[in-house]
Amino acid sequence: MSGRGADGVSNETPEAPSARPEEGPVREHRKLRAFSRHLFGGLYFPANDSGIPRWIRGAETVDRCYAYVDKFGVALDIGAHVGLYALRLARRFEAVYAFEPDIHNFDCLVTNVVRLGNIHCCQAALGASSVEVRMVGKPSVSKRVEHFTTEQEAKVCLTAVQMRPLDWFGLEPDFVKIDVEGYERLVLVGGEKTFRKHRPVVILEDKGHWARYGSSSPLSLLENWGARQMEHLDPDVIYRWPNER
Numbered sequence: 001m002s003g004r005g006a007d008g009v010s011n012e013t014p015e016a017p018s019a020r021p022e023e024g025p026v027r028e029h030r031k032l033r034a035f036s037r038h039l040f041g042g043l044y045f046p047a048n049d050s051g052i053p054r055w056i057r058g059a060e061t062v063d064r065c066y067a068y069v070d071k072f073g074v075a076l077d078i079g080a081h082v083g084l085y086a087l088r089l090a091r092r093f094e095a096v097y098a099f100e101p102d103i104h105n106f107d108c109l110v111t112n113v114v115r116l117g118n119i120h121c122c123q124a125a126l127g128a129s130s131v132e133v134r135m136v137g138k139p140s141v142s143k144r145v146e147h148f149t150t151e152q153e154a155k156v157c158l159t160a161v162q163m164r165p166l167d168w169f170g171l172e173p174d175f176v177k178i179d180v181e182g183y184e185r186l187v188l189v190g191g192e193k194t195f196r197k198h199r200p201v202v203i204l205e206d207k208g209h210w211a212r213y214g215s216s217s218p219l220s221l222l223e224n225w226g227a228r229q230m231e232h233l234d235p236d237v238i239y240r241w242p243n244e245r
Contacts (some may be wrong), residue, residue: 166191
């Protein structure tokens, strides 16, 4: 069913697209379902997403990072939303791995990037451990991770999604973007081996939302590992490691 609303945005409830199968460890796709979504600027967004202009402007900040990148091999988009960053990264990097846990966003993500052979989509949350979680929050705003209190609770939840540590995937990134609504430090913890070994350029959001998880700022962790802050774009911060190894 499709139509066009009063704001001129096309609305539709499409058939669920088929996610392109991935090789190796990045094969965490759940079966996609059909959701109401709308088309804006040639890209699909969940129908109740009210922050589209803001998301589009935010994705432009990734271009500021390229001056600090020495090798354009593998890029990671952690908290990929509908693919705005991934699409920009795919123009410069040989391979982009896009991680998005929310099924509504993931449905749009796969549709938006399906024609590009160098973007690999993974429906998973990244964190410090391997466990099932759920995404909570109002549909019109960015959602957050919530852990289950019991195993039974996880079994009966229809929207449960797998959380994995970044190290579990065995990727070798040259660039990493992290925007996970306060979960940034826990993503870093789960990827410590990856970050310390491959020392990618990192751009991450730091709005102070980490307090909701009883966590602390991710910036100090990167600095403890030897990364240096290059630019503070508020709320995004760019880090890179010195060239000496």
